[in-house]
Amino acid sequence: MFSWFERRIDPYPSNAPGMPPRTLVGFLLHYSRGALPWLILLGLGSGLIALIEVALFGWLGELVDQLAETPREIFWQMHGARLTYMALVLVVVLPLLNMLSSMVLHQTLMGNFPQRIRWQAHRYLLRQSIGYFQDEFAGRIAQRLMQTALAVREVAMKIMDVGTYVLIYFIGALALAASQDWRLALPFVVWAAAYGIMLWQIVPRLGRVAQAQADARSTMTGRVVDSYTNIATVKLFSHSAREEIWMRDSLDGFLQTVYQQMRLSSLQDIVLNVLNVALVASVAGLGLWLWTNGMIEVGAVAVAIPLALRLNNMAHWxxxxxxxxxxxxxxxxxxxxxxxxxxxxxxxxDAKPLLRGPGEVRFDDVTFRYRGIEGALPMAVLDDLTLHIAAGEKVGLVGRSGAGKSTLINLLLRFHDIEQGRITIDGQDVSRVTQDSLRAAIGVVTQDSSLLHRSVRDNIAYGRPDAAEDDIARALRMAEADGFVPGLSDSYGRRGLEAHVGERGVKLSGGQRQRIAIARVALKDAPILILDEATSALDSEVEAAIQSRLDVLMQGKTVIAIAHRLSTIAAMDRLIVMDQGRIIEQGSHAELLTQDGLYARLWARQSGGFLVSDDDGKTEAGG
Known part of the structure; x- marks a missing residue:
């Protein structure tokens, strides 16, 4: 029985997630679609329970009058059938309705409903652009995802469950009191009006405070995660005290919203107690006065006073x-x-999957700008750039910081959309193919290759999840990682390929992380390979050992390499020199040296192979 109700809502719908509406009602409906029939059933059940409970009070009043007016010897003969009917409602129908409501509430909705929201929202966020995640704390996004899923569930369930119950219960109570004597309904009407005014004045304020509190809580969580994620930087700069001050600021911002919330809560408590005392006193006093003057029967008093006491108890809830x-x-x-x-x-x-080919890449008249600060015009990062990279060609990108090298790579991966021009792979416009198929055809090793907090095997197989053990072993050997991986272990006793690497791979050295990342790309075996400072985290001895492996990895692939250490890309088929979003020189290493241009100056100033600042503040090669 439990499992039947638990299977009524699919927590993991397979339909593609769409953007939710930005209005409150639209947002709630968007994430309540799969649960809506069960929310309606919950509301109907709550409404029936409220009607039965009010009817029981009316029956109580009738019973009191019947006991007072009917001789004992014929009481059961006269009222036995009705008593049996009411007993069945009380003993059978009401428990069954409560059981049904409980099953729908706890088995069908409580777990599945928010899980469905988390699943849909997470899938939508995974498909957000890189810029979205660069603008926010990861912890803040995660906090909002988890909080919002629970909040949508609570709003939907409270409206359908509590809202329906309260509305029908109060209308039924008012009708029942009026059916005894219209004057008995007056205290309930006055109380309801005063109660409504109090709700209207206080509850929206609580909502506004809650919104500010949710934002403050997300900020607080985001700052905690940011500090912990960058704990090595905090310790390197001895800034524990500074982090405490930064964290205390967000903690105090959150605490102030708690103070506001508690003040409003105390105010509503005080006002509500006054209203409740006034309701019970006025109903009891008016009922006794009407009975004393012979205007109502004792059963009416027996109905009105318990109703007032019941509303008194319910009012706080x-x-x-x-x-x-x-x-x-x-x-x-x-x-x-x-x-x-x-x-x-x-x-x-109408996007189609990219058809894998030899890997020819073209940039035709490409112009791109990053979004600027509001009110300021963003400057072009790439300006009318044209570049043709033949299939199988090895190309190195050279230039000062900010020249547009990384932007060129990001546009090829379609992390951003260009303003004008066209980018093609094997004649296929990257804006007309699916993003997943595009990126599946490009292998990337970056300067800071972060790893997933999973096993070494999972991280390597991320390049090709269906890879066999032999393929993983070959990728490890190619990346010169087979020497250290067998000796890895974690706090849970997992060893070798099963050892977990910690968040972003913090349990490994920079060189070890880079070699795992290289193994992952080797396993992916994409026709286009991008090396963005791929060996920057390796020491000279390890770099020399792995460079030959990278040569093997690059065979038969179109390669685009970025390196500040010019010696690592000097042997490329062609070097592209960029400055201020334009290509200003291109050719082989020897050809560029004879041109005596920017590349020749960068090469001449190299000492140790890194770029340094020139006298005018621009970055050039040097020690």
Whole structure:
């Protein structure tokens, strides 16, 4: 029975995730689609339970009058059938309804509903552009994802469950009191009006505070994650005290929202206690006065006073439920600001997978600008750039920092869309093929190749998940990683390929991380290979050992290499010299030296193979 209800909602829908609406109602409906029938069923169940509970109070009043008016010897004869009917409702129907509501609530919705939201939102975020993740703390995004999933569930369930129950219960209670005597309904009407005004004044404020609190909580979490992720930098610069001050600022910002929330909570508690006392006193006093004057029967008093006491007990629960509702609405609004953002880079509607070919790359009249600071015009990073790289050609990119080398690579990978021009691979426009197939055809080893906090095997097989053990072993040998991997171990006793490498690979040295990254790309075996400072983390001895392996890796591939250490790319088929988003020189190493241009100056100034600042502040090669 439990498993049947647990299977009513698919927590992992396979349909492609779309951008959620940025309006509150639209956002809630977007993420409630798969759960909506069960939310409606939950609301219907709560409404029926409320009607039955109110009816039981009415039956109680009738029973009191019947006990007072009917002789004992004929009581069961006169009222036995009705009593049996009410007993069945109380003993059978009400428990069954409560069981159904409980199953829908706990088995169907509580776990599956937020899990479905997390799954859909996570899949959408995974397809966001690189720029999206560069603008936010990773911890802040993760916090908002988790908070928003729970908040959407709570808002939807409170509206359908608590909202329906409270609305029907109060309407039923008011109708029942009025059915005894219209004057008995007056205290309930006045109380409801005052209660509504209090909700209207206080609860929205709680919602606004909750939204500010959710934002402050996300910021606080983001700062904690940022400090821990960069703990080596914190310790290297002896800035523990500075991190404490930075963290305390966000902690205090969060604490101030808690103070505001608690002040409003205390205020609502005080006002509500006054209203509740006034309701019970007025109903009891009015009921006794009407009974004393013979205007109502004792059963009416037996109905009205318990109803007032029941509302008295419910009032605090209702207030906290509404406060929690608006608090969760505030959290949802905060989540919308991160989760309901359009993707900057989208697959074309008719995008087809890239057909793998020999790997010819063309940049035709490409112009690109990064987004500038608001109000400022961004400068062009690439300006009308044209470049043809033949299939199988090995090309090195050279230039000062900011010349546009990395931007060129990012545009080929379509991390950003160009403003004008065209980029093609084997004649196929990269903007017209799917992003996944495009990047699957390009292997990249970057200067800072971070690893996943998983096993060495998982990190290497990330290049080709279906790879056989022999393929993984060959990739390890090619990257000169087979010497240290067997000796790796982690705190859980896992060794070798099963050892976990820590967040971003922190348990490995820079050289070890780089070699695992190279093995991963070797296993991927893509026709186009990008080396962005691929050996920068290796010492000279290891670099010399692996350089021959990289030569093997590059065989038969189109290669684009970036290196500040010019000696590592001097042997490329062609060197492309860039400056301020333009190609200013190109040719072989020997040809460029004879031109006596920028490359010749960079080469002449090299000492140790790194770029240094010139007198005018520009970066050139030197020691």
């Amino acid at each position: 209702i207030m906290w439920e509404f406060a929690a509702l608006f608090e969760n609405i505030g959290t949802v609004r905060d989540g919308i600001s991160s989760l309901a953002l359009p993707r900057e880079v989208l697959d074309a509607p």
